[in-house]
Amino acid sequence: MYDRIKGFRDFYPEEMGARRQVIDTVEAAAHCYGFREVGTPALEPAAMYADKSGEEILEELYAFEDRGGRQVALTPELTPTVARMFVARGQELAKPVKWVSTRPFWRYEEPQQGRFREFYQTNVDIFGSADPAADAEILAVAADALTDLGLTAGDFVFRVSHRNILGGLLETFEADVDTQAAVRAVDKRAKVEADEYFALLESAGLTDAQAAEFDGLLEIPEDRLDELTAFAGTERVAEAVENLQAVLDATADFGVREYCTLSLTTARGLDYYTGVVFECFDSTGDVSRSVFGGGRYDDLIEGFGGQPTPAVGVAPGHATLSLLCQRAGVWPAEELATDYYVLQVGETREVAARVARDLRGRGHVVESDIAGRSFGAQLEYADSVNAETVVIVGERDLENGEVTVKDMESGDQTTAPVDAFPGEHDRPTYDDFA
Amino acid sequence: MYDRIKGFRDFYPEEMGARRQVIDTVEAAAHCYGFREVGTPALEPAAMYADKSGEEILEELYAFEDRGGRQVALTPELTPTVARMFVARGQELAKPVKWVSTRPFWRYEEPQQGRFREFYQTNVDIFGSADPAADAEILAVAADALTDLGLTAGDFVFRVSHRNILGGLLETFEADVDTQAAVRAVDKRAKVEADEYFALLESAGLTDAQAAEFDGLLEIPEDRLDELTAFAGTERVAEAVENLQAVLDATADFGVREYCTLSLTTARGLDYYTGVVFECFDSTGDVSRSVFGGGRYDDLIEGFGGQPTPAVGVAPGHATLSLLCQRAGVWPAEELATDYYVLQVGETREVAARVARDLRGRGHVVESDIAGRSFGAQLEYADSVNAETVVIVGERDLENGEVTVKDMESGDQTTAPVDAFPGEHDRPTYDDFA
Numbered sequence: 001m002y003d004r005i006k007g008f009r010d011f012y013p014e015e016m017g018a019r020r021q022v023i024d025t026v027e028a029a030a031h032c033y034g035f036r037e038v039g040t041p042a043l044e045p046a047a048m049y050a051d052k053s054g055e056e057i058l059e060e061l062y063a064f065e066d067r068g069g070r071q072v073a074l075t076p077e078l079t080p081t082v083a084r085m086f087v088a089r090g091q092e093l094a095k096p097v098k099w100v101s102t103r104p105f106w107r108y109e110e111p112q113q114g115r116f117r118e119f120y121q122t123n124v125d126i127f128g129s130a131d132p133a134a135d136a137e138i139l140a141v142a143a144d145a146l147t148d149l150g151l152t153a154g155d156f157v158f159r160v161s162h163r164n165i166l167g168g169l170l171e172t173f174e175a176d177v178d179t180q181a182a183v184r185a186v187d188k189r190a191k192v193e194a195d196e197y198f199a200l201l202e203s204a205g206l207t208d209a210q211a212a213e214f215d216g217l218l219e220i221p222e223d224r225l226d227e228l229t230a231f232a233g234t235e236r237v238a239e240a241v242e243n244l245q246a247v248l249d250a251t252a253d254f255g256v257r258e259y260c261t262l263s264l265t266t267a268r269g270l271d272y273y274t275g276v277v278f279e280c281f282d283s284t285g286d287v288s289r290s291v292f293g294g295g296r297y298d299d300l301i302e303g304f305g306g307q308p309t310p311a312v313g314v315a316p317g318h319a320t321l322s323l324l325c326q327r328a329g330v331w332p333a334e335e336l337a338t339d340y341y342v343l344q345v346g347e348t349r350e351v352a353a354r355v356a357r358d359l360r361g362r363g364h365v366v367e368s369d370i371a372g373r374s375f376g377a378q379l380e381y382a383d384s385v386n387a388e389t390v391v392i393v394g395e396r397d398l399e400n401g402e403v404t405v406k407d408m409e410s411g412d413q414t415t416a417p418v419d420a421f422p423g424e425h426d427r428p429t430y431d432d433f434a
Numbered sequence: 435m436y437d438r439i440k441g442f443r444d445f446y447p448e449e450m451g452a453r454r455q456v457i458d459t460v461e462a463a464a465h466c467y468g469f470r471e472v473g474t475p476a477l478e479p480a481a482m483y484a485d486k487s488g489e490e491i492l493e494e495l496y497a498f499e500d501r502g503g504r505q506v507a508l509t510p511e512l513t514p515t516v517a518r519m520f521v522a523r524g525q526e527l528a529k530p531v532k533w534v535s536t537r538p539f540w541r542y543e544e545p546q547q548g549r550f551r552e553f554y555q556t557n558v559d560i561f562g563s564a565d566p567a568a569d570a571e572i573l574a575v576a577a578d579a580l581t582d583l584g585l586t587a588g589d590f591v592f593r594v595s596h597r598n599i600l601g602g603l604l605e606t607f608e609a610d611v612d613t614q615a616a617v618r619a620v621d622k623r624a625k626v627e628a629d630e631y632f633a634l635l636e637s638a639g640l641t642d643a644q645a646a647e648f649d650g651l652l653e654i655p656e657d658r659l660d661e662l663t664a665f666a667g668t669e670r671v672a673e674a675v676e677n678l679q680a681v682l683d684a685t686a687d688f689g690v691r692e693y694c695t696l697s698l699t700t701a702r703g704l705d706y707y708t709g710v711v712f713e714c715f716d717s718t719g720d721v722s723r724s725v726f727g728g729g730r731y732d733d734l735i736e737g738f739g740g741q742p743t744p745a746v747g748v749a750p751g752h753a754t755l756s757l758l759c760q761r762a763g764v765w766p767a768e769e770l771a772t773d774y775y776v777l778q779v780g781e782t783r784e785v786a787a788r789v790a791r792d793l794r795g796r797g798h799v800v801e802s803d804i805a806g807r808s809f810g811a812q813l814e815y816a817d818s819v820n821a822e823t824v825v826i827v828g829e830r831d832l833e834n835g836e837v838t839v840k841d842m843e844s845g846d847q848t849t850a851p852v853d854a855f856p857g858e859h860d861r862p863t864y865d866d867f868a
Contacts (some may be wrong), residue, residue, distance in 0.1 A: 001518075001521065001736065001738050001739030002478070002481070002482045002514075002518045002739075004475055004477070004478070005478065005479065005500075005504060005506060005516065006473065006502070006504075008475035008477060009438065009475065010472070010473070010474060010475065010519050010522070011472055011474070012472060012519070012523065013470030013471060013533070016470070016471045016472055016473045017470065017471065020471055020474065030650050031799060032794040032797070032798065032799060032800060033794065033799075033801070034449070034799055034800065034801035034819065035774060036447030036451065036770060037447060037450045037451065037454055038443070038444070038446060038447060038450055039443070039445030039449075039453065040444060040445070041439065041442035041443065041444065042442075042476060042508070042538060042540070042554070043437055043438070043439050043496070043508075043540075044438070045437070045439065047436070048436045059501065062477070062500060062501075064496075064498035064499075065498075066439075066496060066542065067493065067496075067542045068542075069442070070439060070440075072439060073478075074476070077627065080436075082437065084436045085444050085446070087435065088438075089442070089446065094814075094815055094818035094819065095815075096804060096805050099447070099802075104476060106476070106477075106504075108501045112798055114573075118475055118476060118477070126804070128805065128806035129804050129806075130805075131804055131805050131806045133803070133804040133805070133806075134805065135802045136804075137804050144794075146636050197577045232810070242557055247460065250783070253783050253784045253787040253788075254787050254791070255788075255791050255812055256785070257523070275454055275636045304436065305435030305436075323857065326515030328526075336470060338468060339817060342617070349567065349684070349687050350687045352688075353687040353688050353689070354687075357688070357689050360466040360578075364466065365465060365466060365468055366466060366467070367468035367532075369528050369560065369565075369567070370530060370563050370565055370567040370568045370571050371529070371563035371565050371567070371568065371569075372563075372567075377682070380528075380554065381528055381529075384528035385468065385528065395607070397555060402634065425804075428849060430647075
């Protein structure tokens, strides 16, 4: 009767179970590094997005006026929100502040593969450290999350770049360059035709020849990065090159250097990045879009009215991450798991409920009949939820103080003392009584 | 610079950690019974709420028109959403369907203690069983969740009632009674003055005398429930009394009878309930509001265009639940926990990073310096995150192949072979080397 809204998704248990495993794995990687969960609102003042990016950004958001006349927006990303939270309590927080959370965000965009109007991200951010080790820790958390999911160096790569190399190179040209427009052009480089890309660079202020030269500089390999310093001859580019190399060196100490590669043609679309930026890609190219990205945004906290505070973060998006995991064959099985089904035959609810309760008390997932079903219907249901063991509590068995234990994989069954369920057993199975 | 929106909350790590423990405990109770997580959208068609409750309900919601001209609303509760999802796949789902999820909801209401415009609930629902055992299982999950949190029978009580007893009694009066209005009056009984309550019953169609008689019937104790059957003399009341008694009997088998008490003056505000309803209250009365509630809603699935399907559910709200936990002294400590801080003295990042990485590989929460801080600043930070053990990796110690291990509670420290961190140890501490 009612349809869900376009671009929004319902997750039924099988798919949700796989998603939850992946989310838990990504969050656990961050927790191991001491990132702490924060809880954040779904609505923020629309001005938080419009002030920075212009009113037109609201066209891409779910922005509206609430009943109290407030201009509000469903949060399209977390960074402005955690920046607001940091500013609100910045003085009293022990630095560096390391926050993580997983939740939905919303954008009014045309849905396509791996892109939805409601989408989930795990945001991982550090506030209060400009040290290259902070950038490297963000890369390490992201790499650990992916390898914990079962992905390998053959599956993914982090393409690492630096906004101050891009910006610093752009300002060496004798031209009135709109740096943000040129950076956005670089961000589009792999997504559009060469003609369009160069046209974007030119509309950002470069001449035909300058655009070609600039693009050539972006192709320079890692071992010749210092040529960029020489080319530019500016402190800005020299420092940026040094910073980028220091971050890559730190990733070696952190054990994740093998997942990182220099890629100056990586730019990231968002305006607030200031230093190292990176994007995760499928090494095979089967997932053609960037899987997720991150980077340093040292000016945002000050822009939000706080003390100048360096910051760096990454936000794995779960829609594209699931595409990568599926391509690599490491997406968790979308199936239910049940430890026990306690099957009732006749008026045995009291004993069955006691058995179920005791097994649950040992932490197991235990279902039993709550719908007055027949033996066959219960067994079919137990099978549908992939019960490993079925404990049949029947009136006749109970007269002998016994239950029947059925291993659902083999189909084998035997009797066991009802007191042994669970009795001394942590996890009684067919094998314990066969 | 930006303020968060009224009625919305930011949760910083200390508070969020406590909230997460509580949410995990409630969800784990449901998982043990075989409830499976679902993922659901934040936005639904506004008609999903307005069709049932009238356009005026939208005044209490965050309802708006999206860029595509859709009338949408931020979901104020989960039941209509899971009903929609059940209808969409009803035929292919193994029954009974048992779903659980925790997420925020939104209502445009005046914030007060324990009530916010953005609030979190764990919804637990069963579709496809009319058996009293299903109602009892919902009560059992709720009771297990609360006792797992450390609450006892002295802390909380489930006041159990039945919509068909209320409705059935009302229809025995010679009057043209608006049943839903009368039920809503009963729901307000404890919240308003007696005069107002009786006025509400009278505006629902009862005379002064009938209202008094009806109210008297609601006070009947459990062992005299059959007097209601005799009073009404209708099949509807007889069946409802029998059903309520069967549910209470089933809670005995499920081990949670002690938390349930008959309370016909409990009615629940929502219109869609059809059978057993219940509310959880603080036994001491310190938390004066209902902590949460639930009940049976057998007509909703059919109302949403599905096959007639009985359903029952409960939705612990985390704002009021936290008030109860705090009152009872079982709210988790709002403090960070950290297993190790790996402190770097001099140029020791490579070794420190290796030690940190290996400890993380054993599942521990491990922080290390990522901000180039001094010894003192690192130790202060380690203390601020409640690190249990600090591993000091210093240049001089390393020359001897050693690190210093400091127990942060006692302040004791000793040296240990760097290879023993972690080496064969799962969780090396000061005591292993003292």
